[in-house]
Amino acid sequence: MTGIDSVLASREMVLVAGSGGVGKTTVAAAMGIAAAARQRRKVLVLTVDPARRLATALGLDDFGSEPVEVDRRLLPGRARGELWAAMLDTKAGWDELIRRHAPDDATRDAVLANPLYQNITSRFVHSHEYLAMEKLHELHAAGEFDLVIVDTPPSRHALSILDAPARMREFFGSRLLRWLTVPYRSRLFTFASRPFYQVADRVLGSRFLQDIADFFILFQAMEAGFVQRARDVEQLLGDPRTAFVVVTTLETAPSHEARYLVRELHRRDMTVGAVVANRVVPAALATDEAAVAAEHLLAAVAGDPSAADEHTALVDAVGARLDAAPATVATTLAHIAERFDDIALVAGRETQRRQELADLAPTIALPWLDDDVHDLDGLAVLAERLRRPID
C-alpha cells in the first residue's frame, strides 16, 4: 500500500476536513507540495489561513482570492508540477454570487446596498462552508487546475461543510422565506400565519419585519440560480473525482469528531481518501520496555538510600563525561524518569485513538515535530512523511 500519493493522483478535488486547530491548513499545504513535487500536475491549494502563516511558509508575501504560483525552485527535489495558492474570501465570494445570480442590475444593487445583507450573509446557512464549496465548484468548472485541494473553514461542527449546499437549497424552499415575503407582497394574511405574525410583530416590531421581508423578497428573485448551483455543488461533493481527507490530532475530542465525520461520509457514499493523524507522539513511548527503562533509570540515579549524600556510579560517570556537576545530572535524570509517565500516558491514549481511526479508514500518522511548521522545509518534511504506508 502506498501513502497519500495514490489518493492525490486519482482525484481532481480533495477536501481537507476536521475540527479547528488540528493543522488542516498545514496538512493541505503539505499535500499540495506532495502532489506538485511528485506528480506532473497543476495543483491549487485553496485555504482560509487566518494566521497568514501559510503565505509566509510558501514564500509568498501574501495572496488573495486570485491564485498565485509558488516559486518552483522552492519546492523540494525537482518539482514536476506546479503549486498555486489562493485564499478564500467569504465577503467577496458572496458579492460575486449575488452579481452572478441577480436577475437584473436593479436587484443586484438593491441587495448589495441592503443594510441587512452583510449582517445576514456572514451568519446564515453556514455561509463560510457554502462559499468554500461554491468556490471549489467554480474552480473545477473552469478546469484550469488538475487538482484542487480545499482547506475547509473551521466550523463548530465538521459536518456543516457537507450540509451547507442542502441548507442553502432548503432555505430558499423554506416556509420561513414564504411567510416572510408573502404577506407583504399580497398584503393578505393567511389564517395560519396570523398567530405567528402577532408574536413576531410584538417581539421584533413591524418595521424590522418589513426590513427583513424587503431583503428576502429581493433575495428570492435569485432563487432559481442559487438552488441550481447548490445542487451542482452538492453533486460535486459526491463525485468519484472528489475525495475527503480528514485531519485530526489524536486527542480525545478532535479524534471523536473525526470518527463521526468519517462515518457520516461513508453513510453519504462520499469517498474518504485518508485520515491524517497529525502531531502524533511515537508509539514506542507507550511500550513496557520504555516504562521499565524509566523505572531502572530512576533506581540507578537514586541508588542506595542509606548512602544519602553520595552520587551513584551512573551519575558520577555521566557527570564526568559531560563535565557537569553530579547534583545537576542527578536531578535532570530523575526528572526525566519521573515525568516519563505523563508522556507515556499521552502515547498510550494516542495508540488507542489511532487504532479506532484505522478501523474506519486508511490512516496516516504525521509525527509531532519539535517546532511549528513555518517554512517550505517544514512542509516538505511533512509531504515526505505523508508518503509512508497507510495503517
Added chain:
Amino acid sequence: MLAARQGRRTLVCEMDAKGALASAFDVRALQFEPTEIDERLDAIAMNTEDALREYLRLFVRVPLIGRIGPLASTFDFVADAAPGVKEILGVGKLCYEVRERHYDVVIVDADATGHVVSQIGAPRVIRDLVQVGLVRDQTQWMLDILEDPQRTGVVVTTTPEEMPVVETTELLRELTGRTGVHPCLVVANRVLPVLFTKRQAAVAARLDEVDDLLVEAAGPGVSTVLTGARITEARRRTGARHLAKLRRAVAELPQDELPIVTVPELLTRASGPRVVHAVADSLADELTGAER
C-alpha cells in the same frame, strides 16, 4: 465552582448545547431550568425556544402557551435568519438573571471565538438595526448591564498554541472595538510546567553522548525515555513561545491591566468533576497571585 466555594450563589450557563458542561460536572443533560450541581451552584443550557417562551411570558404577556407549539419551529427559522434575534434572547435571559439578582454571579460558557462577538454584540446590533418595537426597548437595560465593567467582564480562554493565540488576540481587539463589553481576564489553559532549570536543560540536551552509560544502567528502552523527555520539553518550549506572544499582544491593547493567568495541563484526565476541581484550585492560586 470556585465562585460557589467562595460563598456566592452561582449560575453557569452553556450557550451552544453541545453538552460539554454536563460532562464536566458529570450530570445528566442540562436543561433551561436550573440543575443543582453543588451547594450554591446551578447550571443551565441555553435554548432559544425556551428563552422565547419565558420572554413572552415575562415581557409581552402574550397568552400563547398553547398556541406557540407549532410556531416554535418556525421561530427557529426566523431566529436563524434575522440578525441577532437568537443571540439577544440568550443574552437577554442571562441579563435578566443578573438584573433580578437570582444569583450573585452568572458565568456564561459563551460561543466559540468566531461567534462570540456577534453574541455579545447582539444588543448593539439590534439597537442599531431596529428602529422601534419591543426588542429595541429591551436592549437598553441589557446594554447597561453588559457594558458596565463593574458588572460584566469577558474572560477570554485560550491554549498556548498558534491558532488559539492568534484568535484570542483578534477577539480581544474586536471586543474592544465592536462591543462595549470589557475583557477582564485572559486564561491560558493547558500550560505545560517548566521541566528543567537552565543547567539541567544543558545536561538534558547532551544526554545522547552518554547513551551507552544509560543503556547499561537502565536497559535498551532508555532511548525512548529520553525521546519522551525531548518531546515534552519541546512541547513546553513551543507553548511558552506562544504564551509570550500572547503576553505581548495583551500588553499592546489599549486597555491597561488585563491580567493573564495560567492553568496547567492535566494529563491524567480530559474532563469530569475531578478536573473541574483541579482547575478551580489552580485558578484560585493564580487569581490570588494576580491580585497581589
